[in-house]
Amino acid sequence: MPPKKTVPEMQAIAKRIRREIIEMIGAAKSGHPGGSLSAVELVVTLYFDVMRHDPSNPKWPDRDRFILSKGHAAPVLYAAMAECGYTPLDQLNTLRKLGSIYQGHPDVRFIPSLEASTGSLGEGVSLALGMGLTARLNGSPSRTYVMLGDGEIQEGQIWEAAMFGSFHKVENIVAIVDYNGIQLDGFVKDIMDVAPLAAKWRAFGWHTVEIDGHNIPVIQAAFKEASETKGKPTAIIAHTIKGKGVSFMENNPKFHGTAPTPDEVKLALQELQ
């Protein structure tokens, strides 16, 4: 396993990953910057501190696993995996281009070290349950983390999976909701409000914590609490800012699914110095 990073190191990695997200989506001329930027600290904390994994042995059976159920945030996952050494950093800007390993949504056919192909919303918790139950049957310490969008949890399958997770006491999985408040058509509260979110997960039998999804020490504490929770899975409701780190993208529904123009890329990269 690679050495864990300190909080300042992770903050530096987070900034670098934000730059990579902007550059790769800018080069692709399409993609979803807002929901990648909102999830950076969550993904960085998992890959550089919390998860037991080994980029030199990606199929290690006892590794921890990460599923990006909100598959449209592929750029944040690609940048994090490239920073870990799973995939080439220098090809990130081939995102979404024919022949690139960096497909529009995560695709295990192109990157075997991904844990799952995703992109159709609502499916990730179910996938995590199958992986978590496998670890339980095998007596493996492996834990599975699945990141959901707040709009994504409007899908009914999420709640089928939530029921299953508590009923079968799948304590080795963690669902992280990137609660940035914006989906494609606008603000979640205006499209199909999901509040009160923590109360919903609690009602479905999950240990539930609400945190600031950009504060790395707070994120670390939440994952520690999850690992110490027995008899039920954990949901982390992470309050985040869509487009975090780029002023004109923050809380702007336009940048859910619109690539920055070359000028906007320049501006964004200046802000992310």
Add this chain to the structure above:
Amino acid sequence: MTPTKPKFELKLGMATREAFGKALVVAGRENKDIVVGDADLSKSTYTSLFHNEFPERFFSCGIAEANMVAIAAGFAYAGKVPVVASFSCFLMNKGFEQLRVTVAYPKLNVKVVGTHSGISIGEDGPSQMSVEETALACSLPGFVVLSPADEVSATALVLAAIRYVGPVFIRTGRMKAPIVYPPDQKFEIGKAIELVEGTDVTVIATGLLVAEAIRAQETLEAEGISVRVIDIHTIKPLDRDAIQRAAAETGAIVVAEEHLIDGGLGVRVAQVVAETHPCVMEFVGIHDTYAESGTPEQLLDKYGLVARDVIAAVRRALGRKKPRA
């Protein structure tokens, strides 16, 4: 030449769903990686047998097929051999999106078993009937689609599906099915079985219609018509050689299945015939409609899925077949 005709007693055997449930237990004893999910129908799908013997490897999913299919994908990603079962209509229709994106797209080793296929479930009516499953399953790239005719083939094909690495859909029926095969018959995924040799016309059948095809052949033989009968137990990938040979050697093909004609086995056979050796074809199946409540026998009769309908299709085909030069 008098073709050697095996004797078919067509004695009523187990339903193919029951044969599946029993074979799954046998497989589970050998392969400890098999895990099974069911959606509140385990007594009907016979996965209850696996549950009884291996409770720690059985997962009750509640009435939530979509979740069940994607959990199976998670199991497969992590190295297990998941088998999920339900009524075919619920599993294939409610679980289809998950079959597409979580199972077929990454081509995972998931076994999907639909029970209560076709209209022969009877009294429950069309909301519980699966008449489009072949179309759905065959539209999943990389899937193997199996359709056993009796308890012997169901047992063998379930075990073959478990041994095969990759996604498989197996359609099974509710009704007790006439036994077509001797107990020691060998089955190979993708290899059709010629049950009766014949030279005038070929009946290609699958599932319950295999027995009806045999009954039709026996009647027609008495009239001096030589009918070849082929069981297509693997709907995908199709045995192209057997189909091409039938087209070339008999010049007329009837396809019989308990499924909508649209998107069914017949359409798939017709594609192979068109690509290899065009010949006269007729189709026995469900014609663009939903059925209704009734006994299985009444429904199969009313919707045109018995030996009488196979015989009529053979006569139509022979009537259209050009005389040999």
